[in-house]
Amino acid sequence: MNRRTMLLGAGAALTLPALGAHAQEARITGAGATFPNPIYQKWAEAARGAINMQVNYQSVGSGAGINQIRNRTVDFGATDAPLNAQQLTEANLLQFPTVMGSLVAIVNLPGIENDQMKLTGPILADIYLGKITRWNDPRIVAINAGLTLPNLAIAPAYRADGSGTTFVWVSYLAKVSQEWKDRVGVGTSVRFPAGTGARGNEGVAGTVRQVRGAIGYVENAYAITNRLTTTQIQNKAGNFVKPEHATFMAAAASADWSVPGFAADLVETTGPQAWPIVAPTFILLPTNPTDAARNANVRRFFDWAFKDGDRLAQELEYIPLPDVAKAAVRAAWATQFGA
């Protein structure tokens, strides 16, 4: 009996300081997509000082993130491929975007400088379908007058691990090529008819750097930090655009955010200067939270990020959400959870 009381006392003594710390600093946990991981970590670091919140984000992959939020083992999940309205209702989840990113095509060709080469969506699709196999193919030569293209085999590289990056890339290819849509389809991992797979963005970047004649797709931030050779791509309006801040913003501006789950489609938007391959990344938040305080803290964190996080996002080559989108997300929070 004595011993038990003593143990209880010791337990209370240990818990008390911990409780004190808890009251001072709010803690939330999240898990999911790897693509926004750098910015979530950056925001988490800044939020600690700014709003006294400790955010613990694990980039385990979108699929695993969805699993964890369905099991409610984390406070929020993160995914690159949006869930549809039915999936959201079934799992009692609210979905909203946080930032956007863009994909670029990278190539390794002797004598070709950054943003010199021009490519179109159908050509990219046929390269990844294995139908265009050499760099001096008449279709590539026709739109690249002035460039000398070598008689070199095209080696397409893709993400071997399931990823949101692949999801965005193949949804672009499916949009510009009916054959891609019919034969391959869209998903976080698909059956690529040609080429070689590499693990992660760094794997694709490494393969393209090492193999002459290789082409690959990575997030823009990777291309910039690793100084990879990117290309121009023809957008829906018919203009060849370079992957740069202005064209990304043009794509973001022409998006329609009024769709269910904010699953706005930023691939092949209509703007005359819009970069064709831009995509938002999403947060999944329970609408029937087990712990209402933590749920509110998740909203407080992203509200802060919307307000003060744009500069950090741009430093890491992400594209901040336009103000209309932020307002719409805040309105959705208010409708769902009250003010």
Add this chain to the structure above:
Amino acid sequence: MFVLLLLGAIIVELFIAGLPAFQAFGIGFIWSTDWDPVQEVFGAGVSIYGTLVTAVLSIVLAVPLAFGIAFYLTELAPPWLRRPVGTAVELLAAVPSIIYGMWGFFVIVPAFATYVQPTLIDNLGELPLVGFLFQGAPFGTGIFTASFILAIMILPFIAATMRDVFEQVPPVYKESAYGLGATTWEVMRGVVIPYTRISVVGGIMLGLGRALGETMAVTFVIGNANRITTSLFGPGNTIASLVALEFGESEMGSLKLSSLLALGFILFVLSFVVLATSRYLLRSRLKA
């Protein structure tokens, strides 16, 4: 006993989790070469093929080398050299597999892409009957590169086993053979190998078991394509590598997750058979 129970529980758990895949695709799951996450059609054929081919090929590359090392260390090397060389070989086993993967990706792959593969493709690709094994674009990655890395990884296991069993041959047998005028090689072939044959095979099986389950190093260099290519330089996939790559993007209750767990079950059975065989063959040595 406890370990055995745990092992059994893992097998049963994997089987139950993989059951939906076996139910959906039938027994054909094992040899179907489809792997299409979009249509939700899955088959284990490509990765089982990749697993077996890389494992067998790595054994083919590693065994002669391991035999040479063991032969040299037990019969030819001066005594002062035996310990350092033996330790160096065993140290290869201590290198983490991720290091082999990175070394493979950044050193071996470019070297293969620039020197080894173009030469082999140009010179052997046109041969009748076997030419198809050496065709294709020199990516540097692929089945052959994966087997090469695996061979280096399993080399220390096979070499150390061989050296140990060679040393257990009673000196009196060898001395009798030398007394009859046999050369070193004749002693090796006529006395040492027949005496240790079964243990040597057991050691090889041990290496094979490691090669079957290796994940990280293989993922880096195999090219990760879910297709069967006839060329040794073509990309492929292994069970372990496919599971590692796809696991993070498979949702709970999905057919994909179940298929991945079914693959895990198949891999478990494969390695279990190999390791059981090796223990059976090594049983006399393990008792000693």
